Amino acid sequence: MDTAAILETGAKLAFVIGINLGFFAPVLAWVERKQSAVMQDRIGANRADIFGFTVIGLFHSLADALKLIFKEDFVPRGADVTMHRLAPMIALIPALMGMAVIPFGGTYEIGGHAVNLVVADLDMGLLFVFAIASVATYGVVIGAWASNNNWSMLGGLRAAAQMFSYEVTMGLTIIGLLMYYQSLSLVEIVAKQESFWNWGIIYQWPAFILFLACAIAENKRVPFDIPEAESEIVAGYFTEYSGMKFIMFWTAEFIEVVTISALCVVLFFGGHHCAFISDAGLVALFGGGDLGNILAMLFGVAVFLVKVCVLIFIQMIIRWTLPRFRYDQVMMLGWKMILPLSLVWILFVGVAILTGLMPTPA
Amino acid sequence: MAITIKKIERGPKLTLWERSFVPEILRGMWITSRHFFHNMKTLTQEFALGGGRSKRSIMTLYYPEERPVTPVAYRGRPVLVRGANGLEKCVACGLCEAACPPHCISIVGAERDNGDRYPTTYTLDGAKCIFCGRCEEVCPKEAIVMSDDWAELCTYDRGEMLYDKERLLRPEASLARRLAFLRNNAFSKARYQ
Numbered sequence A: 001m002d003t004a005a006i007l008e009t010g011a012k013l014a015f016v017i018g019i020n021l022g023f024f025a026p027v028l029a030w031v032e033r034k035q036s037a038v039m040q041d042r043i044g045a046n047r048a049d050i051f052g053f054t055v056i057g058l059f060h061s062l063a064d065a066l067k068l069i070f071k072e073d074f075v076p077r078g079a080d081v082t083m084h085r086l087a088p089m090i091a092l093i094p095a096l097m098g099m100a101v102i103p104f105g106g107t108y109e110i111g112g113h114a115v116n117l118v119v120a121d122l123d124m125g126l127l128f129v130f131a132i133a134s135v136a137t138y139g140v141v142i143g144a145w146a147s148n149n150n151w152s153m154l155g156g157l158r159a160a161a162q163m164f165s166y167e168v169t170m171g172l173t174i175i176g177l178l179m180y181y182q183s184l185s186l187v188e189i190v191a192k193q194e195s196f197w198n199w200g201i202i203y204q205w206p207a208f209i210l211f212l213a214c215a216i217a218e219n220k221r222v223p224f225d226i227p228e229a230e231s232e233i234v235a236g237y238f239t240e241y242s243g244m245k246f247i248m249f250w251t252a253e254f255i256e257v258v259t260i261s262a263l264c265v266v267l268f269f270g271g272h273h274c275a276f277i278s279d280a281g282l283v284a285l286f287g288g289g290d291l292g293n294i295l296a297m298l299f300g301v302a303v304f305l306v307k308v309c310v311l312i313f314i315q316m317i318i319r320w321t322l323p324r325f326r327y328d329q330v331m332m333l334g335w336k337m338i339l340p341l342s343l344v345w346i347l348f349v350g351v352a353i354l355t356g357l358m359p360t361p362a
Numbered sequence B: 001m002a003i004t005i006k007k008i009e010r011g012p013k014l015t016l017w018e019r020s021f022v023p024e025i026l027r028g029m030w031i032t033s034r035h036f037f038h039n040m041k042t043l044t045q046e047f048a049l050g051g052g053r054s055k056r057s058i059m060t061l062y063y064p065e066e067r068p069v070t071p072v073a074y075r076g077r078p079v080l081v082r083g084a085n086g087l088e089k090c091v092a093c094g095l096c097e098a099a100c101p102p103h104c105i106s107i108v109g110a111e112r113d114n115g116d117r118y119p120t121t122y123t124l125d126g127a128k129c130i131f132c133g134r135c136e137e138v139c140p141k142e143a144i145v146m147s148d149d150w151a152e153l154c155t156y157d158r159g160e161m162l163y164d165k166e167r168l169l170r171p172e173a174s175l176a177r178r179l180a181f182l183r184n185n186a187f188s189k190a191r192y193q
């Protein structure tokens, strides 16, 4: 690897990590508060201020972070200290790693150097996301077990059962999509969605619904938040966590929301493409050359982020609209409904592709 | 006895379409997002466009900057009425003292030089008061009424809740709304006279 490549990868890494930890995590904490409040005809948190400026309650995230940093880092008696410390990291780091293979832009020629806007362009990018997502399960289960608390243990057991079953189902829901794009590489999948009529959502919308349901279940958010059901088992697997470790679990959840949205955008909504303009057309529109490429790159990233934000908004609406499922209902939904449905969908897509009903994009 | 089997209907029968829950989930999301966008619109009108509070569709008040306007029938802290001449209207008859269910009023009466009776001390224990309004009902002189004081009645010291006469007295003008209400009330003394 030459210096330029290292610099480029470093810049992309910094962008992905920065936008996740610096922008999405605190802003989502704010959005979750404010959006839920406005949806429920309330005002929402709006008192934290700096020199009298409240910025619609945005400083509450800052206040939360400050408060939690200075809180006592409590480890319960009888807990496995090493594991208790390790669990939040095991939950947070995979959540961040999943973003590594998600392309947030196309390939651009800048100074005779092809810049591909993805941190790691893997051939099996999609499998990598799923593999990494399943590592996060360990963080939850280990944290629950190491806390030496019955509620945590119950939460951990529920999380284990739920996350493992939904992983199977989530993998199956997008096999139809993979057959359609004939690739596992996310970069290639995005490249094939240059035309609006090739976007995943057009032919694969049932897969989108199933995938979104599974992804939310995998992320343990309402309506699938039985591992942390606060009305039943205190706070589930992170009952015994305080201070920074608590933030880490919390941040992991928000980053997974972003990851799910980004994945949905990449798989179903054309990534950084804006519907009817091709990448080359966009560069030409911005005047070509280095400047045109840079402008097209910024535009592509902006389009991608806007799409991600819209999907985050939809996830938030789902989260604040639906009540929590019962445990057996969650399991039944996963194994008895979504799994068979996704198998049927795979069969359907296979037949449709073979008979030419569903033309695969070149 | 023959065994009879009774079939119990458990809930309404759902069609397959209903059991998929997708339409209902979408309907719920439509309702919540409708609330969201409607409230966002009114919030923008209120703050960004300067429409003020009248534009707000959210019920919440920004307490303590904004205070709710209590309805006239609201029973807040009982207060003594200070008449136009600057003196209390109370004649120390002791009816309120007797009517008060938790016995929170204690009065010591005396006579002025012109023969008018007045309370030398009038103590109302705010910590005991149950805001029932009996004192107001029995008072023959409209001398004690329930005010609209509801906020910040709590103190750090229980002694401060023992209201003496000076703290109970309020000018008649500030109580006009309540007094008018009492006079027109279906159960007011005026109607029985």
Ligand code: SF4
Pocket: B078, B099, B100, B101, B102, B103, B104, B105, B124, B128, B129, B130, B131, B132, B133, B134, B135, B136
């Ligand atoms: S409102 Fe009721 S409890 Fe309070 S002082 Fe009057 S009679 Fe007594």
Ligand code: SF4
Pocket: B089, B090, B091, B092, B093, B094, B095, B096, B097, B107, B135, B138, B139, B140, B141, B142, B143, B144
């Ligand atoms: S009933 Fe009225 S006049 Fe009589 S003591 Fe009480 S406040 Fe005074």
